Amino acid sequence: xxxxxxxxxxEESEMPESWYNVRADMKNKPAxxxxxxxxxxxxxxxxxxxxxxxxxxxxxxxxxAFIAIPEDIRKFYRMxxxxxxxxxxxxxxxxxxxxxxxxKFEGNNTSGSHKLNSAIAQAxxxxxxxxxxxxxxxxxxxxxxxxxxxxxxxxxxxxxxxxKVSYEQKPFRREVMRTYGASVTPSPSMNTExxxxxxxxxxxxxxxxxxxxxxxxxxxxxxxxYRYVLGSVLNQVLLHQSVIGLETKAAMxxxxxxxxxxxGCAGGGSNLGGLISPFMGEKLRGxxxxxFIAVEPASCPxxxxxxxAYDFCDTGKICPLAKMYTIGSGYIPAPNHAGGLRFHGMSxxxxxxxxxxxxxxxxxxxxxxxxxxxxxxxxxGILPAPESSHAIRAAIDEALKCKETGEEKTxxxxxxxxxxFDMYAYEKFHDGQMTNYIPTDEELQxxxxxxxxxxx
Amino acid sequence: xxxxxxxxxxEESEMPESWYNVRADMKNKPAxxxxxxxxxxxxxxxxxxxxxxxxxxxxxxxxxAFIAIPEDIRKFYRMxxxxxxxxxxxxxxxxxxxxxxxxKFEGNNTSGSHKLNSAIAQAxxxxxxxxxxxxxxxxxxxxxxxxxxxxxxxxxxxxxxxxKVSYEQKPFRREVMRTYGASVTPSPSMNTExxxxxxxxxxxxxxxxxxxxxxxxxxxxxxxxYRYVLGSVLNQVLLHQSVIGLETKAAMxxxxxxxxxxxGCAGGGSNLGGLISPFMGEKLRGxxxxxFIAVEPASCPxxxxxxxAYDFCDTGKICPLAKMYTIGSGYIPAPNHAGGLRFHGMSxxxxxxxxxxxxxxxxxxxxxxxxxxxxxxxxxGILPAPESSHAIRAAIDEALKCKETGEEKTxxxxxxxxxxFDMYAYEKFHDGQMTNYIPTDEELQxxxxxxxxxxx
Numbered sequence: 001x002x003x004x005x006x007x008x009x010x011e012e013s014e015m016p017e018s019w020y021n022v023r024a025d026m027k028n029k030p031a032x033x034x035x036x037x038x039x040x041x042x043x044x045x046x047x048x049x050x051x052x053x054x055x056x057x058x059x060x061x062x063x064x065a066f067i068a069i070p071e072d073i074r075k076f077y078r079m080x081x082x083x084x085x086x087x088x089x090x091x092x093x094x095x096x097x098x099x100x101x102x103x104k105f106e107g108n109n110t111s112g113s114h115k116l117n118s119a120i121a122q123a124x125x126x127x128x129x130x131x132x133x134x135x136x137x138x139x140x141x142x143x144x145x146x147x148x149x150x151x152x153x154x155x156x157x158x159x160x161x162x163x164k165v166s167y168e169q170k171p172f173r174r175e176v177m178r179t180y181g182a183s184v185t186p187s188p189s190m191n192t193e194x195x196x197x198x199x200x201x202x203x204x205x206x207x208x209x210x211x212x213x214x215x216x217x218x219x220x221x222x223x224x225x226y227r228y229v230l231g232s233v234l235n236q237v238l239l240h241q242s243v244i245g246l247e248t249k250a251a252m253x254x255x256x257x258x259x260x261x262x263x264g265c266a267g268g269g270s271n272l273g274g275l276i277s278p279f280m281g282e283k284l285r286g287x288x289x290x291x292f293i294a295v296e297p298a299s300c301p302x303x304x305x306x307x308x309a310y311d312f313c314d315t316g317k318i319c320p321l322a323k324m325y326t327i328g329s330g331y332i333p334a335p336n337h338a339g340g341l342r343f344h345g346m347s348x349x350x351x352x353x354x355x356x357x358x359x360x361x362x363x364x365x366x367x368x369x370x371x372x373x374x375x376x377x378x379x380x381g382i383l384p385a386p387e388s389s390h391a392i393r394a395a396i397d398e399a400l401k402c403k404e405t406g407e408e409k410t411x412x413x414x415x416x417x418x419x420x421f422d423m424y425a426y427e428k429f430h431d432g433q434m435t436n437y438i439p440t441d442e443e444l445q446x447x448x449x450x451x452x453x454x455x456x
Numbered sequence: 457x458x459x460x461x462x463x464x465x466x467e468e469s470e471m472p473e474s475w476y477n478v479r480a481d482m483k484n485k486p487a488x489x490x491x492x493x494x495x496x497x498x499x500x501x502x503x504x505x506x507x508x509x510x511x512x513x514x515x516x517x518x519x520x521a522f523i524a525i526p527e528d529i530r531k532f533y534r535m536x537x538x539x540x541x542x543x544x545x546x547x548x549x550x551x552x553x554x555x556x557x558x559x560k561f562e563g564n565n566t567s568g569s570h571k572l573n574s575a576i577a578q579a580x581x582x583x584x585x586x587x588x589x590x591x592x593x594x595x596x597x598x599x600x601x602x603x604x605x606x607x608x609x610x611x612x613x614x615x616x617x618x619x620k621v622s623y624e625q626k627p628f629r630r631e632v633m634r635t636y637g638a639s640v641t642p643s644p645s646m647n648t649e650x651x652x653x654x655x656x657x658x659x660x661x662x663x664x665x666x667x668x669x670x671x672x673x674x675x676x677x678x679x680x681x682y683r684y685v686l687g688s689v690l691n692q693v694l695l696h697q698s699v700i701g702l703e704t705k706a707a708m709x710x711x712x713x714x715x716x717x718x719x720g721c722a723g724g725g726s727n728l729g730g731l732i733s734p735f736m737g738e739k740l741r742g743x744x745x746x747x748f749i750a751v752e753p754a755s756c757p758x759x760x761x762x763x764x765a766y767d768f769c770d771t772g773k774i775c776p777l778a779k780m781y782t783i784g785s786g787y788i789p790a791p792n793h794a795g796g797l798r799f800h801g802m803s804x805x806x807x808x809x810x811x812x813x814x815x816x817x818x819x820x821x822x823x824x825x826x827x828x829x830x831x832x833x834x835x836x837g838i839l840p841a842p843e844s845s846h847a848i849r850a851a852i853d854e855a856l857k858c859k860e861t862g863e864e865k866t867x868x869x870x871x872x873x874x875x876x877f878d879m880y881a882y883e884k885f886h887d888g889q890m891t892n893y894i895p896t897d898e899e900l901q902x903x904x905x906x907x908x909x910x911x912x
Binding site: 005006007009011012078079080090108109110112149152153171172175176178179180181374377378379380381382383418420421423424426427430 | 461462463465467468534535536546564565566568605608609627628631632634635636637830833834835836837838839874876877879880882883886
């Protein structure tokens with residue numbers, strides 16, 4: 001066998017032609033989305049008021065294993081994919097570990113993360129349906145940037161509701177979106193009924209992701225020719241993100257590499273779900289076994305300390321209910337939390353897999369995360385996003401266990417993006433001003449006590 | 457012949473093993489650096505007080521065509537190279553041009569530009585010589601970031617003098633450098649004699665690149681075990697940057713592509729010099745012909761409106777004199793200039809080639825540059841640095857000429873980096889607040905009237 005290169009790039013001809021739908025191989029399917037008014041599963045027609053028709057079909061399809069990627073999307077993918085699968089030779093050397101460490105790096109595009117994989121798909125189907133535009137929310141701005149890029153490419157209008165505190169404190173992301181022609185509105189805003197209501201009740205609020213979701217959905221359903229798109233959590237998003245795992249598996253197969261442990265950070269779950277899906281498929285079909293580890297922030301621990309129940313995805317409670325691991329839609333991470341992955345719930349697909357014991361989860365403190373980020377940057381060169389650094393932390397921890405035991409395990413992790421727009425958080429870390437927050441049991445109990453009673 | 461992929465990545469085994477020294481093929485060699493005190497060529501011994509020994513040898517060597525890249529540097533290159541040669545299919549389609557457009561993209565690394573290619577080489581030779589550390593200056597921060605990354609990798613101390621206005625207005629670049637363990641000092645500072653002198657004379661100054669160079673040089677020569685390193689202009693830097701052109705040529709040769717026009721932005725000239733060098737070598741040896749176009753800002757027009765003469769590289773006038781196209785070391789671009797490429801002179805190698813009629817130069821207005829940047833971002837996805845966008849502007853202009861004439865020319869340009877840290881300038885452009893400044897003839901005449909009298 002040849003030596004493993006530092007970076008494995010697939011040829012364009014080796015890139016996936018279909019997405020893989022892991023639900024097709026799951027015995028216990030993820031629970032359906034429920035209509036919060038009736039407590040009944042959302043029909044295609046109901047979902048069609050919010051989402052594009054083709055995306056509704058993908059959302060509901062839990063039997064088709066492979067769904068062809070339209071040629072126009074594949075063309076766009078070729079502009080920034082395949083992403084490299086990197087052998088972390090320098091990290092291994094610095095850790096003095098016998099483990100072999102690989103990472104799939106999704107940050108080499110202007111959105112700075114894997115989000116673009118689903119953004120182009122969702123924008124494409126909107127365009128294909130003859131719509132005028134799409135609406136969405138964004139927190140720090142990765143998803144909004146990705147969607148803006150996709151819409152600029154296709155000539156689609158893009159309206160982004162950006163959490164007000166990020167809009168004001170992260171003007172650079174906002175300007176990237178404007179470069180791509182998107183309109184960016186700080187949320188809560190006076191554009192929507194839900195925004196006006198929240199502003200009336202909490203005049204000084206700096207906004208939240210859940211609130212921005214509510215506004216974006218309302219904007220879409222009240223404007224002809226618009227639909228709402230979401231960057232994580234949903235089944236369709238995990239489907240599109242399977243391109244990460246499919247490329248990774250093809251690259252590993254090409255060089256005869258089999259990972260023992262697969263690690264990903266988890267906020268809503270889109271990156272982790274995409275990375276693990278073809279490997280999980282093998283596990284579900286009994287063809288191979290892998291350890292899967294989801295890594296989440298200790299300050300927002302939906303897997304490790306949440307409950308598996310139906311909950312709202314948004315603060316305004318206008319979205320369908322999803323059955324997921326959740327710490328309550330009213331839960332807001334402490335203000336000192338700078339590491340991203342702030343969503344209160346977790347993708348229904350991953351929640352079901354976790355509930356069925358098919359994957360593990362750990363939570364990590366943010367100072368440990370930034371320590372790993374800096375360590376990684378100094379030897380591997382790449383400046384990682386705080387989100388991605390959760391996976392780095394866990395990968396380093398597993399590699400250090402191998403050092404103790406002498407085991408030559410192969411560790412694969414997802415490096416979802418770059419931290420160029422997160423230097424404020426890095427600055428706090430450098431200045432020794434970063435602190436940790438771990439919610440108390442009482443706090444979490446109070447948060448989940450507000451869960452809706454439907455769907456039980 | 458196979459279809460040309462969107463992105464051509466060389467295999468690691470195809471990456472260059474030597475740098476190419478274009479001076480070896482030049483009939484008229486670039487003029488030597490002069491000692492400002494004596495007016496005589498700098499000796500290796502004199503240069504050795506400022507630069508590492510091996511770099512001095514490279515600086516003075518104008519006969520050896522290929523210089524082997526040490527294995528440790530090649531190892532570091534493999535972490536972020538080869539960089540992709542991209543076929544701009546989407547740009548071509550949007551322009552409706554018969555031209556074929558390629559760009560060599562150097563922005564996919566944390567420094568965000570090609571600067572890393574020389575930073576690792578210079579840091580390596582410093583380490584190899586047993587030095588403790590290096591000093592340098594940085595403006596916007598690309599070079600400082602690149603050097604910090606290289607020093608972190610090798611365990612070398614790194615002291616960066618950052619132009620004060622950038623230090624204050626671009627805290628994020630500063631934090632990236634700190635992430636890599638560099639010490640970053642706003643310049644002018646009280647650390648150096650030249651800094652104290654400038655502060656005494658101009659208490660409110662926000663600094664300049666020329667002033668930061670003076671401080672970094674003084675810091676190096678007054679501290680045991682330190683040397684100064686520079687990110688552009690010098691012969692050694694162009695040598696290291698030849699890796700850009702060598703990879704480009706290898707990728708083009710592999711697919712049977714021959715460029716008609718090769719375009720690069722030019723500040724000090726390191727990217728342009730690196731990109732064109734192997735092609736220029738063919739031209740110098742009479743083996744092939746190409747058009748080379750240097751693109752510079754209209755507000756800092758050293759090629760198009762400067763004089764070819766000996767001048768200082770720094771404001772403090774403590775550096776050797778270089779013979780180059782210059783608009784005077786006292787020239788400072790107008791405050792409204794946001795496009796980078798602010799250096800008053802141009803690399804002696806490129807200056808000689810330009811003087812001998814082997815390449816062309818154009819200057820472009822910054823609003824035209826940002827218009828091209830946004831146009832490019834929306835179809836090719838990548839958010840370009842303002843510097844790089846000078847080359848985009850010229851490439852688009854050439855492609856539009858092809859559209860008029862129907863010629864199917866092949867255009868190659870260097871896309872040196874990304875604009876993630878330049879969103880303030882983009883914001884001005886979006887808000888319609890960006891203006892142009894073109895110096896008057898009188899202004900330029902006044903600036904060059906201060907040229908030193910030595911070396912004539």
